[in-house]
Amino acid sequence: MLKILPLCLGTFALGIDAYIMTGLLPGISASFEVPASVSGQTVTIFTACYAVSAPIFGALAAGRSVRRVLGASLVLFTLANTLSAVATSFALLLLSRAAAGVGAGLYSATAFSTASSMVPPERRARALGLVVGGLALGTAVGVPGGLVVAGKLGWRSAMWLIVALGTIALASVTTRLPEIAATTPPSLRQRVAVMTDPRVAATIAVSLVTSAASIGLYTFVATLLQAMSGITDALPYLWAWSLGGVVGIYFCSVLIDATGRPEWVMSAVHILMFAVFVTLESALPHPALALVLFGVWGAAAWSSQGPQQYRLLSLHGDKASVVVALQSSAHYLGSAAGAALCGSALIDGVRVNHLPLIAAGLILVALSGQIGIAARATSELHRATRNVVPIKRDAS
The missing domain is CATH 1.20.1250.20 (MFS general substrate transporter like domains)
Incomplete structure (x- = not known):
């Protein structure tokens, strides 16, 4: 190696x-x-x-x-x-x-x-x-x-x-x-061809919206901290976000392996993000609580990639390079869209302390889509289980 x-x-x-x-x-x-x-x-x-x-x-x-x-x-x-x-x-x-x-x-x-x-x-x-x-x-x-x-x-x-x-x-x-x-690398044509599968399209759409919410808000963290609580040193909070991400990647992988249900793991990730975004403003005056929230946010943000890649590979394992490239593009395009959206909101006069609520709204959209994906995956799994015909053994 x-x-x-x-x-x-x-x-x-x-x-x-x-x-x-x-x-x-x-x-x-x-x-x-x-x-x-x-x-x-x-x-x-x-x-x-x-x-x-x-x-x-x-x-x-x-x-x-x-x-x-x-x-x-x-x-x-x-x-x-x-x-x-x-x-x-x-x-x-x-x-x-x-x-x-x-x-x-x-x-x-x-x-x-x-x-x-x-x-x-x-x-x-x-x-x-x-x-x-x-x-x-x-x-x-x-x-x-x-x-x-x-x-x-x-x-x-x-x-x-x-x-x-x-x-x-x-x-x-x-x-x-x-x-x-x-x-x-997979071409645009190859990526579009795989996207004709509605299950892939739905997963990619959720990934894009999730990244737009999380990384879009993360882009303006320093401005947010200064405007909402007068915090001029964002470094401790970025440390908490990054270290939380390292922990999140590990435990998310363990959870996926233990349950085999990446769709529901992703739903849990969305719930964590939503909880962080709606409580962030009230938590910032309390440094210890704010650091914990940043750690949870980082864990959820970094964990959001694993379940989606697992899901896409289970759908099209024969096109691994294409689906992984799709997921990567969705993450970075979503990040770009989120940063642009938050920046445009500020230009239009939206107050900085409202950005977490915008991110929370986007997460609700992603969560609603993800629950639909998870419910469909569960239904497909149950149908597949019912259709398995047990092998009868000869008593002799």
Whole structure:
């Protein structure tokens, strides 16, 4: 598994870049004299480009050396973050975030397919787990760590940290990976074809709305804390969110394995999110309670991916790469939509303390759809059980 580690260095840098902007928005707003509703669109454009880059640009990489493809994507990612660090206007910052999202999306898709092709079939799950672990570690440890640096040296220092990590990952990928050909990530046509299954379409729709609610609100956490409770240091709350996510991923996997009912596990995740969002405003004046709520929120947010992937793979296990790519795109497109929606709400005059209620409303929509999915899955399971004909044994 050591040969997979260079890929993990890249996803570690990606994990930081995908989520660290949340804590940097106040500094960015001050630097460019724009409101939080506008600076939050740096998250929207990054996640939107992340979501669409793999299917659009992935076909161009097919058949080429993975070292060159991964290297090129990391060069783009690193140069884009360099541009973010030195941006002299908000428009230039937005452009750099879009380019970073393209590089991150292409790297992520190629890294996952490369990891699965570098090991025997029986070790693929572990290999993919390591690559995903890079993303998780980047979010859980890298984001709070980067915010510590930013708190001392300014938001641009966090961008320089990502540049350094991207450079290290680039050197490792280009010198340590073997020369193998890159496979084509699932195309838009393949994804659309699978979406003709209404069960897949419903699951993807729920994933998109869930991410819009959770990550859309998370984008404006620093602004929310400052406006609602005068909290200027968001770091402890982001630590709680990230560490809660690590715990949530583990226990969600255990729960799915124990019950075999990912649809109902996802419903429980929605209920947890709803409870957090409707109580967040009243909890913020009480730091201990607020930290617990952020931990629960993080656990639910990170747990929302596992049940959906399990469900999709159970429906189309023969198209694993397509359904996993669909779920990933739904997550990042939902994140982009949520950030854009919350930002637009603020521009239209909605008070910051109403954002959790908007997120709660979206979660109710997702929950209603998820309960329908769970009920249908349960009904199908019961029908399948009734149709099983017991084998009669010859008494002789």
